[in-house]
Amino acid sequence: MGSFFQDQGVRFKSAKDSTLNLPWIEKYRPKSLNNISAQEDTLITLKNSKDNLPHMLFYGPPGTGKTSTILALARELFGPELMKSRVLELNASHERGIDVIRERVKNYARSFIISDSDRNNQCPGFKIIILDEADSLTKDAQEALRRTMEKYSELTRFCLICNQISCIIPALKSRCTLFRFKSIGIDNMRNRLTYICEQEGIDYYPEAMDELIKDSQGDLRKAISWLNNASKLHKDDRVTVDTIKETVGIVPDDIINGLIESAASKSYDKIQETVNDVIASGYFGKQVIEQVFLKVLQDLRINEDHKCNIGESLGIIDKRLVDGGCELFQVLSLMCAISKNMD
Numbered sequence: 082m083g084s085f086f087q088d089q090g091v092r093f094k095s096a097k098d099s100t101l102n103l104p105w106i107e108k109y110r111p112k113s114l115n116n117i118s119a120q121e122d123t124l125i126t127l128k129n130s131k132d133n134l135p136h137m138l139f140y141g142p143p144g145t146g147k148t149s150t151i152l153a154l155a156r157e158l159f160g161p162e163l164m165k166s167r168v169l170e171l172n173a174s175h176e177r178g179i180d181v182i183r184e185r186v187k188n189y190a191r192s193f194i195i196s197d198s199d200r201n202n203q204c205p206g207f208k209i210i211i212l213d214e215a216d217s218l219t220k221d222a223q224e225a226l227r228r229t230m231e232k233y234s235e236l237t238r239f240c241l242i243c244n245q246i247s248c249i250i251p252a253l254k255s256r257c258t259l260f261r262f263k264s265i266g267i268d269n270m271r272n273r274l275t276y277i278c279e280q281e282g283i284d285y286y287p288e289a290m291d292e293l294i295k296d297s298q299g300d301l302r303k304a305i306s307w308l309n310n311a312s313k314l315h316k317d318d319r320v321t322v323d324t325i326k327e328t329v330g331i332v333p334d335d336i337i338n339g340l341i342e343s344a345a346s347k348s349y350d351k352i353q354e355t356v357n358d359v360i361a362s363g364y365f366g367k368q369v370i371e372q373v374f375l376k377v378l379q380d381l382r383i384n385e386d387h388k389c390n391i392g393e394s395l396g397i398i399d400k401r402l403v404d405g406g407c408e409l410f411q412v413l414s415l416m417c418a419i420s421k422n423m424d
């Protein structure tokens with residue numbers, strides 16, 4: 082079946098379009114603040130502070146527009162031609178030590194702005210340092226940063242970006258205006274994804290869009306990236322729920338039920354054999370764990386106290402996975418916890 086939007090002749094890309102081959106998350110990265118979805122309060126405050134920006138700390142879940150917002154703001158302030166000289170963008174997870182803060186960041190922060198040609202009059206008289214993923218800066222590096230932020234604030238404004246605000250030391254938090262980025266709600270998610278489908282001439286079943294929105298849990302980057310992949314899986318067809326599930330790596334229900342039944346059997350050998358089979362089939366441990374837990378919550382054989390015990394184990398398992406623990410062992414660990422807590 083042809084695409085609805087192609088049928089309507091909404092838009093076709095020319096081969097010369099330089100964005101043609103970009104992954105969609107970059108192709109559809111908002112270029113201006115007006116194109117950022119769902120972060121109204123943040124946008125209003127930023128637009129009102131454009132002339133004299135404070136130091137900023139953006140925090141919130143992944144894929145909600147933090148990096149896009151500061152890049153769009155910088156582009157609006159300086160214009161594309163001055164972005165290079167007025168903005169230093171560092172990914173703190175690669176450059177997380179105190180040396181980077183002492184040398185690169187400090188040197189840039191204290192450097193004066195050299196004449197900026199004809200935009201000079203409209204441009205604010207400061208530079209911006211973006212420290213993305215600032216939650217991975219070491220504590221020493223954060224301590225060193227606070228002095229630099231204070232000393233050179235006339236010349237340089239900082240934008241720290243992180244997911245976990247609890248990893249930022251209080252002294253830095255108190256020097257910044259905090260901007261909380263919310264998970265993208267269902268309606269905003271749908272609007273943006275529908276817009277991308279229109280632009281790309283992608284047709285889809287409404288249920289497939291619902292599944293995509295449900296699975297991405299407010300992370301627009303994930304949703305766009307999955308849509309991009311799903312559109313390649315079924316190029317000339319409508320995107321279906323199954324295509325989305327396959328792209329996302331959703332584990333089929335019968336496999337999840339099989340795991341839970343192995344736990345109910347109370348046989349360790351049976352549990353281990355089932356877990357081995359599931360991981361050997363190539364499913365992601367984290368995905369398996371999330372789906373098993375959701376099923377457990379609906380299982381009448383497990384009482385409320387026991388669900389709490391399983392929830393506690395899940396917290397530990399999640400931490401181990403984040404620290405690089407073996408996926409097979411972590412799924413096994415969850416299934417053993419469930420087995421012990423089943424009546």
Ligand SMILES: Nc1ncnc2c1ncn2[C@@H]1O[C@H](COP(=O)(O)OP(=O)(O)OP(=O)(O)O)[C@@H](O)[C@H]1O
Nearest residue numbers: 106109110117118143144145146147148149301302
């Ligand atoms: N609020 C938003 N409005 C429009 N597009 C968005 C928004 N949030 C995310 N996106 C899309 O997702 C992509 C990634 O967004 P971005 O890099 O800004 O997320 P982030 O919040 O910085 O995530 P992370 O914490 O993982 O770094 C963007 O290129 C854009 O396509």
Ligand SMILES: [Mg+2]
Nearest residue numbers: 147148213242
């Ligand atoms: Mg980011």
